[in-house]
Amino acid sequence: MAKFDFASPPTENDELLVECERRLRPLIQEIVQTAVTAGWSKEDVLLSLVELSWSMYEETRDDAS
Numbered sequence: 001m002a003k004f005d006f007a008s009p010p011t012e013n014d015e016l017l018v019e020c021e022r023r024l025r026p027l028i029q030e031i032v033q034t035a036v037t038a039g040w041s042k043e044d045v046l047l048s049l050v051e052l053s054w055s056m057y058e059e060t061r062d063d064a065s
Helices: 013-037 042-064
Strands: none
Touching: 013 042
16 A cells, blocks of 8 residues: 655645655556556546545535534
8 A cells, every 4th residue: 555645734725735646646647557458447436536535525515523
């Protein structure tokens, strides 16, 4: 499993988005490329990642209730 080094989070939301993109984009690109190489649809994989992310977000909202 990959080890991630996340320092304290940025204080501004726009900085958070930039930092998450900088750190996560290469990992997501690698996942997608690996899936495409295995014959999966790029669009389907990307949409699945979005749906998975949203589902995980919704779970955190449910846990907070």
